[in-house]
């Protein structure tokens with residue numbers, strides 16, 4: 001039994017068992033016949049047989065003694081091999097066996113993976129021990145070999161599964177999902193990811209376009225991570241939140257004593273981003289004046305801190321995002337054409353969810369996992385509920401889908417939500433969203449006429465609308481403002497005026 005502990009080198013273990021059978025019991029030239037890859041049966045393990053004898057030991061089902069045992073699964077004892085027409089003597093020729101009477105025992109090996117097998121050996125007829133004793137021992141050995149074969153098959157299966165898992169893991173690691181947190185496998189998304197990876201190492205600016213909530217910022221971060229600048233700073237500028245009067249200070253920095261109150265030197269954002277990436281999120285929100293300052297600094301690749309005469313070289317990769325058609329904005333003189341042409345060298349357009357519905361189930365699973373973990377819940381959706389979500393329109397794109405699922409995880413009292421539950425939850429959600437979206441469209445119509453300067457009264461949105469927008473955007477004022485079609489400053493003003501806390 002110590003043999004079995006030697007590990008799963010079956011060649012060694014079974015050969016040793018056959019060796020012991022021969023040495024201790026005189027059951028000679030033992031062999032184990034198993035199916036081969038061609039669907040025949042062949043000697044797989046043997047002791048006391050030459051390689052040529054092993055190679056000859058190939059049997060069809062029902063052929064000779066071995067083939068008969070393989071077919072009928074019944075022990076056969078050939079008392080005298082010279083006297084049994086069924087005995088083929090295929091592997092070992094008679095001349096190589098002792099002159100005296102030789103018996104041949106063939107015993108089936110118990111079921112492993114539905115495969116038939118046998119163990120067979122020669123036995124000199126006239127021995128002291130009873131044949132019945134030898135048969136009992138062979139039965140034990142047969143059952144042991146059967147267990148070893150089963151164990152080997154199980155280990156191989158597990159190895160295969162592990163190898164498969166390993167392949168999947170490597171694929172997953174190589175996939176953008178793991179690397180950058182971008183979920184989805186639709187052709188439209190993969191195309192955008194491959195465009196991103198192609199340009200990741202170029203120093204050229206990248207303009208990421210797409211509707212609000214399609215993942216532009218996520219892509220910008222992914223671009224940085226995919227580039228050789230990944231170890232360097234990534235600075236995100238929310239263009240909607242830039243205040244005109246403090247722009248120079250924030251962006252170029254200042255020297256100590258540059259103006260009253262400049263007690264310490266301050267490094268501006270452009271300098272902070274040096275050697276890294278700077279993201280101008282919603283760049284269309286920048287005023288023309290600021291656009292001008294920016295393009296001058298970018299083109300000069302240097303800045304002047306306020307209060308200093310020397311220029312500081314900066315090496316930054318510029319990435320900008322926009323929900324707008326910047327070309328149209330340049331035609332309408334709402335966006336500087338030099339900045340547009342500078343940014344538009346590599347435009348990457350992110351697809352809307354409506355053009356990649358096949359990503360929705362993956363996103364649902366991803367967000368459910370994320371929110372279940374975050375809120376310590378275990379909410380899941382039935383397949384019809386996921387299908388229902390896939391069929392919906394998501395005007396707020398992935399951000400809306402993600403906030404809907406977070407609310408669902410938080411509010412749900414059931415563990416498994418069916419289509420009907422989702423329908424009810426979604427109804428309330430989209431009514432609020434559509435109301436906001438409609439108001440925004442009305443305002444955008446006014447904006448598209450450049451001669452009309454949109455006047456947004458503080459009463460342009462009800463308290464409820466603002467609250468809803470804040471709720472959908474999880475309190476993020478800048479995104480809520482974007483959704484409502486007003487600027488960051490405008491939403492802050494309204495929040496104050498309407499006493500929204």
Ligand SMILES: Nc1ncnc2c1ncn2[C@@H]1O[C@H](COP(=O)(O)OP(=O)(O)OP(=O)(O)O)[C@@H](O)[C@H]1O
Pocket residue numbers: 181182183184210211212213214215216217218219281282321323398399402479482
């Ligand atoms: N493919 C994606 N996989 C996983 N999460 C995503 C994906 N795309 C977007 N998200 C998530 O959706 C939310 C919105 O994405 P993001 O802020 O990047 O959108 P955006 O296009 O920059 O929006 P906006 O124009 O309003 O600034 C984020 O929480 C982001 O992580």
